[in-house]
Ligand SMILES: *[C@@H]1O[C@H](CO)[C@@H](O)[C@H](O)[C@H]1NC(C)=O
Ligand SMILES: *[C@@H]1O[C@H](CO)[C@@H](O)[C@H](O)[C@H]1NC(C)=O
Ligand SMILES: *[C@@H]1O[C@H](CO)[C@@H](O)[C@H](O)[C@H]1NC(C)=O
């Protein structure tokens with residue numbers, strides 16, 4: 222017989238109200254271990270009569286309901302999977318919905334096994350909460366969650382895929398969001414793509430709703446919870462269905478969601494590899510080109526005291542999560558007295574965290590969490606709670622510094638792991654300028670050290686005055702030890718600088734500071750960021766030509782034989798096609814605030830010994846042709862320049878707009894400076910980078926320090942060149958000076974001959 226079976230709906234219409242008996246609950250035991258099939262396309266199809274469609278109906282969509290239901294229930298396209306339709310509406314729309322549905326039933330055919338019922342949308346619920354609540358009440362195993370437009374805007378391929386989904390325990394749908402730095406709507410391609418979360422329509426196993434049902438305040442939050450079920454904190458909350466037909470994907474939905482449309486040109490992953498990666502418990506994000514290739518996914522533990530701490534650190538945490546790292550976040554002494562899970566909603570970034578009960582120490586929590594974190598970031602104030610608890614690198618940041626951490630979002634996981642390796646010493650050289658020294662010491666005390674321990678060495682000349690000596694005696698330093706050295710026979714600046722610091726290991730770094738220098742509160746952040754990038758992480762021991770890091774940006778070229786001239790590196794970077802904001806490498810050593818590296822500093826000592834002993838050639842010998850430093854006397858820099866030239870060494874320089882620097886020089890009368898005019902001061906002093914400045918440390922191309930190979934290189938007179946050429950010039954000068962075959966201390970004279 223011709224079964225015009227809309228009667229089922231009509232029957233249900235009479236008893237539609239969802240009573241809260243929730244008989245689905247007992248199913249929850251069925252879903253425990255997740256078993257991700259190798260690909261959605263070769264996954265087995267879902268069984269017949271197992272799919273529920275959840276459709277919200279609003280005042281605006283109600284008049285169109287017949288049209289909306291048509292492609293879902295139409296006998297030809299309706300799948301045999303379809304078991305029931307749940308219409309979800311606000312109380313004030315319910316009478317209208319019942320009446321409309323009654324009429325519709327008489328107009329269109331429903332496949333005969335399809336039930337249709339109405340669920341009420343609680344006034345206080347968001348759409349996602351209302352739909353997920355309704356979904357939980359369904360008796361089907363698979364859910365197709367729609368928005369108020371149903372499947373209307375989709376091509377028939379997409380409609381068919383959604384109504385006949387494969388049996389994969391992952392949300393699948395045509396609209397996905399990728400929470401990258403800026404939220405982006407994903408553009409469908411020929412293959413499956415991973416999304417941070419999906420927005421309706423999408424299909425998912427009902428089993429997932431039991432675990433995330435209470436946390437569906439938005440589809441973003443829902444996606445986060447889906448992803449945590451899928452695989453312990455991956456940032457993949459669903460898969461974007463491939464677009465099979467060649468038509469341009471419709472992105473208008475994206476505007477509706479107030480998301481900027483960004484077509485992510487991801488290298489299409491095959492669904493095979495995508496699932497393999499899941500199986501390996503790593504969490505690549507959608508577009509693999511966002512993850513720096515030297516930043517393999519890693520696990521981070523983040524444990525602070527209050528939600529306020531986490532908020533300060535959130536930019537860094539979100540960036541870690543965006544790059545595919547797994548974060549486990551906990552708060553230890555929350556003022557809120559509540560324990561359990563919650564999340565910090567910084568849409569599109571969601572940070573889920575646990576609040577620990579008073580009985581549970583951070584160490585215990587770390588041990589309890591799945592998978593071992595390789596880096597644990599915590600408050601310096603909480604460090605004691607971690608004694609001997611973990612083989613992770615523990616990074617303890619004082620609360621005061623948390624708000625100055627945004628630069629850390631550029632660090633790779635390997636750089637984080639190496640956080641505690643470099644040891645920096647501040648070496649101050651002073652004599653009789655107490656006001657200058659006071660300014661330098663105040664700027665040192667005022668800077669952020671992010672919980673690191675740094676020793677200070679103060680080197681007092683024989684002729685130091687009483688005021689200077691007293692000031693040094695009264696120096697309070699909370700971040701390490703203070704060592705004071707006082708000379709008994711006048712040594713001069715060359716000796717004072719050369720002897721002010723000496724490395725004790727290859728991880729020991731000296732910041733040389735003459736007393737007319739002043740530092741930015743962020744100077745150490747710059748040092749830490751650049752050291753970790755170019756000396757540690759994936760660059761360990763890869764760049765032996767680098768001898769230091771400058772804090773200062775020069776406004777003048779000093780070394781040209783024709784005299785000093787103004788210097789604006791942007792012009793040079795422009796000619797070589799480098800980004801104008803790129804830091805660069807230069808052979809010129811900086812003496813107005815810079816870090817020197819252990820290998821070259823040791824070599825410098827040997828070089829000075831060789832030079833002053835005149836064992837290889839006379840003291841008056843010109844080593845570097847045509848540079849002004851040849852006329853300098855008693856200058857340590859003159860000799861350092863020689864070493865740098867012979868070896869082809871380079872120093873990293875910052876290049877922030879308007880010469881904004883991490884140190885400046887006040888050009889005070891002293892060994893170098895005889896007259897101090899305003900004009901002259903302006904030639905040398907530069908603005909210091911301040912906290913909350915428009916210019917921050919990530920004012921860099923792509924907001925991260927460039928790859929080594931992309932750094933522009935300048936020679937001593939400011940002409941662009943290459944590292945290879947510098948070595949070549951040095952070598953030929955080396956042998957021309959007859960240095961080959963000579964040995965002086967550990968100064969290896971053979972290596973370049
Ligand atoms: C993110 O969006 C902001 C504001 O829309 C924009 O200024 C910025 O350049 C964007 N950043 C990226 C990485 O796209
Ligand atoms: C210390 O840092 C604060 C914040 O940047 C700044 O306002 C203040 O001027 C600094 N004080 C000194 C002595 O440098
Ligand atoms: C330190 O570096 C020097 C020069 O590169 C090298 O010869 C030496 O072996 C290193 N020392 C250690 C302990 O690694």
Ligand SMILES: *[C@@H]1O[C@H](CO)[C@@H](O)[C@H](O)[C@H]1NC(C)=O
Nearest residue numbers: 789790791792801878879880
């Ligand atoms: C340096 O040159 C760049 C590019 O020509 C220019 O935009 C910038 O203002 C210059 N900087 C200064 C401080 O003159």
Ligand SMILES: *[C@@H]1O[C@H](CO)[C@@H](O)[C@H](O)[C@H]1NC(C)=O
Nearest residue numbers: 846847848936937938939940
């Ligand atoms: C820097 O390179 C330019 C161009 O090759 C050259 O003329 C100049 O002598 C070089 N400077 C030094 C100190 O070698």
